[in-house]
Amino acid sequence: MKSSILLAAFALSLSTPLAAQAPVPIIQPGAPGAPARVLTPEQAAKVADTRFIGADLEFMSGMIHHHQQALDMAKLAPARSSNKDLLTMAGRIAASQKDEMKFMHDWLRARGAGPTAPMPAMAGHDHGGLAMKGMATPAQMALLAASKGEAFDRLFLQLMTAHHAGAVTMVEELLERPGAAYDPVLFQFTSDVKNEQTAEIKRMDALKARLSADPREALKAGFRDAGHAISNMTLVASLPKPPGFFDPTNPAGYPPMKVKKGVKPTANAFRDDGQSNDDIEWSDRSPLLSFAQTDMAFAGDRLFVGNYHGFNAYRLGADGMPVQVASVVCAGGQGDVSVIGNLLIMSVEQNRARRDCGTQGIADDVSAERFRGIRIFDISDIARPRQVGQVQTCRGSHTHSIVKGPEGDGRILVYVSGTGNVRKAEELAGCTDQPSPSNSLFRIDVVEIPVDDPATARIVDSPAVFADAKTGELAGLWKGGDHGDETQKTHITDQCHDITVFPASRLAAGACSGNGIIFDISNPRKPRRIDVVSDPGFAYWHSATFNNDGTKVLFTDEWGGGSRPRCRNQDRKDWGADAIYDIVDGKLMRRATFKLAAAQSEQENCVAHNGSIVPVPGRDIMVQAWYQGGLTVIDFTDSSAPFEIAYFDRGPIDSKREVLGGFWSAYFYRGRIYATEIARGLDVLALKPSAMLSANEIAAAALADQGPAFNPQQQNPVAWPAVPVIVRAYADQLKRAGALDGAFAARLEPALAEADSRFASNARDPALATLLLDLARAARSFAVDRPRHAAMADKLVQIADRLR
Secondary structure (H helix, E strand, O other): OHHHHHHHHHHHHHHOOOOOOOOOOEEEOOOOOOOOEEEOHHHHHHHHOOOOOHHHHHHHHHHHHHHHHHHHHHHHOOOOOOOHHHHHHHHHHHHHHHHHHHHHHHHHHHOOOOOOOOOOOOOOOOOOOOOOOOOOOHHHHHHHHHOOHHHHHHHHHHHHHHHHHHHHHHHHHHHOOOOOOOOHHHHHHHHHHHHHHHHHHHHHHHHHHHHOOOHHHHOOOOOOOOOEEEEOEEEEEEEEOOOOOOOOOOOOOOOOEEEOOOOOOOOOOOOOOOOOOOOEEEOOOOOOOOOOEEEEEEEOOEEEEEEOOEEEEEEEOOOOOEEEEEEEEOOOOOOOEEEEOOEEEEEEOOOOOEOOOOOOOOOOOOOOOEOOEEEEEEOOOOOOOEEEEEEEOOOOOOEEEEEEOOOOOOEEEEEEEOOOOOOOOOOOOOOOOOOOOOOOOOOOEEEEEEOOOHHHOEEEEOOOOOOOOOOOOOOOOOOOEEOOOOOOEEOOOOOOOEEEEEHHHOEEEEEEEOEEEEEEOOOOOOOEEEEEEOOOOOOOEEEEEEOOOOOEEEEEEOHHHHOOEOOOOOOOOOOOOEEEEEEEOOEEEEEEEEOOOOOOOOOOOEOOOEEEEEOOOOOOEEEEEOEOOOEEEEEOOOOOOOEEEEEEEEOOOOOOOOOOOOEEEEEEEOOEEEEEEOOOEEEEEEEOOEOOEOHHHHHHHHHOEOOOEEEOOEOOOOEOOOOHHHHHHHHHHHHHOOOOOHHHHHHHHHHHHHHHHHHHOOOOOHHHHHHHHHHHHHHHHOOOOHHHHHHHHHHHHHHHHHHO
């Protein structure tokens, strides 16, 4: 009974309003000092709804316009292409874009929004919010509409690949915004867009490779048995890495391995056929480059190949074939090497490097055993190199340049470029990265090495080469960031990656992270800036190469740091490329861009890297490494119109994932091209005659005197001997240009053949000398191509002098 009364009372209490209890106010506090707002329950619920933010609305609105352009491109295909695969692809793209556009419209309407009109300049530009990436310009769309057949197919794939890659970037940028894509429906949509567009890019890459006439675009993957493509070159030899300079359990240098749960690792985790074991998962982290092949230096018949693990020494035979004679284990960085006399200089930058060349590394933040700077080795006994000197620097040595010496004073000067972190003052006195006049950033180090006592080598100056000439501010050049809409984000100028010296002209070219610089090195201890350039297409100024006259510089952009695929269909042709400059009255004048023509895959790290002049008289030719893009030989005699002469390329190391590899450096030396392959070893190649390069020109290059040593960042003008083949090389160039007089040529070749005969028998011939002098006078009289005719005449005079 009692319980029934209680229940009745409780029921009555639920049905009777509490007249004395007023509604509880809902308060939204303002900023400190500002009044609060009282909200209605409806307002409070709306404020608390964080399922979407402004960036979500902006993304969906922008993506509708982005999809519309893809739809516009796809609609052009049926009337302009007969390729069944491309038409199927265009139909699939059109259907998917329509479905996704309907979804985006519905999503926006459900949230009381709609797509905003695109800005007039919205094609790929950033207007302060989320950018529309990968959009074709109106001019590109007009060109596509005007194309037919294979021309349409190629342009469609190029533009659509860039367009899809832009959509992926838009998704990634949205997800980086705090609070964005919180709505699970939106998040799933962004995931679908990224996955579908990435898969479509792979299909487009495969179709483009089938359409391409360039064999580099469809090469079989593999470590030791990759497919290769070669043009106007011969692969003479491929030398694997020496024992001790690769991990026998992971010779290709795959990223760290993660075995799937419940699966035992097998012996063939790393295969040679480009197909890594599917029982293995791979870390996203790159390998430590512990055994990566790097740069080279030459002296006489000696070749030295740098490596993150140390260096290897070779003797070159009369045929240019290397025979290994020594291995030196001394880990600690990319191990760039230079040679001068019987001294080898090696760059060291990593924190793991030790003074004693030990491989155990260093765990402590501060250690007396750590070494970062340049090592000096005595190589007088090439089979037993000895470390005889060390110079510690605040940022270590990423690269270095031999500037001068040894001259009468018996001393060598070296520029040291560090790109690593600044070490602590407790480890090396004077080092600091704090704002102060003694800041260790924004400098290079000038090191002096006494040849007779390299143990006393020391830093003699650390010039602030980037300082503002008026204010003295150390960070006086590029401050970092982009250059405006659709430009690269360029690294701050606080370091030089490479400084290439050209002592004959008292010049140096600095590829200095955010700028290209020309220095006057008349006083080599105090290099003076004479011109500075920036480039909106450069992410990181990496290396510099002069032509043989010191009147041009080819700078490279290492976009992505060398470890990323940057030569794909969707990648811009003016990013990760070469920039060619003329030097006019001490100023750098930009003339052209060159980038590898053949598109590379997602599995191939590729960007412009190290190369050297191929010393063909009368021409500016360069061989250059592009990592897994292979190597290429280009002509930049006309600075505004560079073109490719020859190439060599291998397929990716693995067909499913990127494994770091490819050519680090490619240099011409004594008639051969030597190229270090990061993962595989050392290749030796030779040029073959073609319509673009004659047998005489190749022979002339092989005869060039490249000096007592060839070092990557030290260039000296080469000279050619007074022999007939040099004249023939000039004649071939004149004939190719239509500038060789027929009557003159008819007199020239018999005279050169006679000169060859006299030299073979070591005989003199005054009458032949007189004829050659007459030919030299005739060469100087021609009005066309005067410089080349004059160079030919000079060589004819030198040959005549030998015959008198």
